[in-house]
Amino acid sequence: MQKDLTLAEQIERKILKYISEKGYQLGDSLPKENELAETLGVSRVVLREALSRLRILGFIETKRKRGTVLTSPNIFYGFKTILSSGTLDKDSLKDLYEVRLMLEIGMADFLFLHKEERHLNELQRIIEEENMTVDSEQLTKLDIRFHSTLYKMSGNKSLYAFQNLLNTLFATYAPRRKDWKVKQIISHESLLEILKCGTADAFRTAMRLHLNTRFENMGTLFPEKAVKEITEDEEEA
Amino acid sequence: MQKDLTLAEQIERKILKYISEKGYQLGDSLPKENELAETLGVSRVVLREALSRLRILGFIETKRKRGTVLTSPNIFYGFKTILSSGTLDKDSLKDLYEVRLMLEIGMADFLFLHKEERHLNELQRIIEEENMTVDSEQLTKLDIRFHSTLYKMSGNKSLYAFQNLLNTLFATYAPRRKDWKVKQIISHESLLEILKCGTADAFRTAMRLHLNTRFENMGTLFPEKAVKEITEDEEEA
DNA sequence: TTAATTTATTTGTAGTACATATTAATTCGA
């Protein structure tokens, strides 16, 4: 079953198995390193390497003397390290950019499902601020805030966390054209209006038009993407 | 700037910095562990722990004698470990389930942008197989294949990888109702028809209806989600 | 020239020792 995994990788999985078998709950403390190493039959070095791997994924936190405690694995914990490393290739960047567009269009139903007065008010405030400024940089910030509020409004915490990461990413990687605001077909006002008394279906269409410049600029932002064939992923147990 | 990061974590970032500063490319080999440890001024243990963290994120691969080589950081590398660990909490699961629905609805434009004859043929074949069987399990498999093909069709490799992960996840966590096939408003045939000679907008609406049972069943699949307030994330540099 | 064998090198693993931080216990003073 196990191919050529390094011992630390095997132990990493053993620990996860050990945790679920022993019925450890969030917040519980694992045995101390020496004990756990002995229990699993490896040296402390290997155990610590395995623990380190679990730590970067957000499974555990360790503190001196206090030991290793189980934490809620934030899905995007490791993600963050990758994004902020600046080593992401062009293709992956474009992929993420596309994913964001898909999400903003696809989230419509959840916006209508979870919308609350305070969200609508927040959006209204942002729009008012937009109408009061002509500064391009300021407008960009407000635009980000508007869309960020939508993500929050979706009621999906993971999605919101994801969006926050992408924001910082694309702020540096995909700067906007200067005329982005002018060329917009559907304004933030229109979107808000639909949110107030429209349907999810109407919102999707409107959002698609609102993001039209993004769709059009993609070719220049991410030129000549190598259109490699997607091959079937071999599933792993 | 650095809070209370462990040395290995600091070194992890130092290595990333080192890589980008030295202009290392994908496939290049890093200096051997002893050298790198000395260069960065830490023991080999710490260096190896840092390398291990980078390895789980898919930044590097190491082989005996050959050394450490830079690889393309697969965004969902660590993700996979988390998902397959079975320790994901209910909220995160629901979040991911929702995200998948959003993506399938939001991907319409990219389907039309990248659709090719072979994709349409593949979909056609699946539909024909569906029409030839009544076995519930078989139908579920074909359904997964149909949607999986759509992801492939989107031309977004990262998205396709993501979807593969979610498939294995929800196969165990969110089993289907027995009558899912009967209650479907829009069939795969209809979706394919729209893909052939319809518009992205029409496809979105159709897909939303096609997924209607999924939307409706969400309440039973993920009961009484703790509707915790989404708090502002403090951005980190 | 090619195949087989040996050598050298680099990662993988183990053990030990000590530094450091933090909790727990103990002492001292009011």
Place this chain on the structure above:
DNA sequence: TCGAATTAATATGTACTACAAATAAATTAA
């Protein structure tokens, strides 16, 4: 007796050393 300060105990963090295992490179044999 209570509370603050000090001390002790303990678990993680880091370093160093040694050796095992794998494999690329060099050497030898056919």
